[in-house]
Amino acid sequence: MSASGGNKAIVAALLANVGIAITKFVAFLLTSSSSMLAEAIHSVADSGNQGLLLLGGKRAKREATPQHPFGYGRERYIYAFIVSIVLFSVGGLFALYEAYHKWHDPHGIESWQWVPVTVLVVAIVMESFSFRTAIKESNHIRGSQSWVKFIRRAKAPELPVVLLEDFGALVGLVFALFGVSMTLVTGNGEWDAAGTAMIGVLLVTIAVVLAIETKSLLLGEGAEAHDLAAIERAVTEGPEVERIIHMKTLYLGPEELMVAAKIGVPQCETAEELAAGIDAVEARIRAAVPTARVIYLEPDIYRADAAREGNGSASSTAAPQDASDEAAGRPGS
Template sequence: MSANGGTKAIIAALLANIGIAVTKFVAFLLTGSSSMLAESIHSVADSGNQGLLLLGGKRAKREATPQHPFGYGRERYIYAFIVAIVLFTLGGLFALYEAYHKWSDPHGIDSWQWVPVAVLVAAIGMEGFSFRTAIKESNHTRGNQSWVRFIRRAKAPELPVVLLEDFGALVGLVFALFGVGMTLITGNGRWDAAGTAMIGILLVIIAIVLALETKSLLLGEGAEPKDLAAIERAVTDGPEVERIIHMKTLYLGPEELMVAAKIGVPRCESAQDLARGINAVEARIRTAVPIARVIYLEPDIYSVAADRAGTGAAAETAVTPTEADADPAPATGGVAGHTGG
């Protein structure tokens, strides 16, 4: 659902930004307003960003290869990070440069004075439609989280990126309307420069927030606390596992979670019994957290003395993963681990 919702929000934002960019640029050519030029470049950058997000989503669907055995799910994070860079440079820094240029050489809007106001009002309406779509699609996955927490904790980067871009675009349009309006009222072009500078600062801040949040995803984040608790319950909710010795989780992509755990198991009569137990645990994990698609479970015999020494397991193990794998009994999972649904 998150992927489909993210694509719908991206397309809505892309169509809105293409239309807005064209009208803003025409208004700039007619009036020479720096705010209109900054907003034109902003919309062009946003349109390119939506294209990058769509490209990242498509490339992330490629099948795993020997060189990339865990697939390409993180490409969505990479392209979201590129979006932050584009927004910072092409959007924010260009607007600040244009503001400095206009402040140094201020001039009013002498012709087509009604055009920028009409364009900005129309742009606010189109951007508002895009923002509304992003909010609607985000609510499907946001749950009871606040908007700040949703943006910070969402694993699928597309919706937070579109939300921040649309929010920034709406606020930027208000800044541009303020700068243009004050320039028309006073005849002083420095109001236009001030509006442009406000747009630049806003875009730089949004780009930094996006970069920081996407960087965390690129570094690798573990499961959310509720998912982690559900996995722990699934592992221990049966006679196959006495305790979890240690466990780590990692998002391989927005909708694919890896689970790796060393588990304390009771002594088994055969590798076949151990394999059946491991398969049952894997099935419970996938039922509890469906995005847990890559699971590695290492069975061991838990020892209190070894745990105090820092190893968490006895010196000898009842059955090793290699021995269990060698058992001819069919298994849907595997002692060492299993990839797939």
């Protein structure tokens, strides 16, 4: 994902939510509608969340240090996880509390009755523009994936977070409009409480989904199957490598993949020849998968006869003879 595309969606959502939050608070002060208060707090939480995403993106660009030799790319995951906690607590739990309070003390909307409906309709229009921007930016990288797969598999957290937040905001506005409209028609404030409760359940559900997905990214995810296949082809398509003995990948950040592999190489006359071969393999990996920026290759001499004496799995039980220490485990430049 291009950082500019994600930032564009975040800024669009931030501007929309700040404006919406102000109008919702004004509507709440005029009408005392619990749905309006829940939606106002929801917009404040969303605005703070977009600020957190922008902050995480900025901090992730810091240069690597001796204490953090692989850089700070995962800060984007950390701030996305914080967003899920904010959405759960400030947005969802507050809405549920407000619904409980309003249900036990229901009252209709007695003044400025046109205000909440007008504000909600305007908010739906503004939120739709923000949602449209998030969809447009996501389509640049989504390809043929379904929306569910895109949200679950995206390594950059910003667009999935904004998509889910904007979707939740639109649905929440519809719930609020339902609760307010039914309260105005019936004069029964319990409809307002019901709309607020639906908003709370919706926000808690979205927060849980976000937390699960960002937790997986924080724990560390490897490359997708198509990238793994491309890396394997890049390693083995030249004469420098006979086979991959074993390989592991790990995303150090949304746009930085680490590749670590033990490879079986043919006999070499000199260490320089071996080093040149490894350089060629690294170049092919980076050409095949540009996000593979940190590469460690350990060359060994593969012996199939020794592997058969083990458990029969030649790809995982190879008995290597140590190659030159000068070339072993060389990190990508």
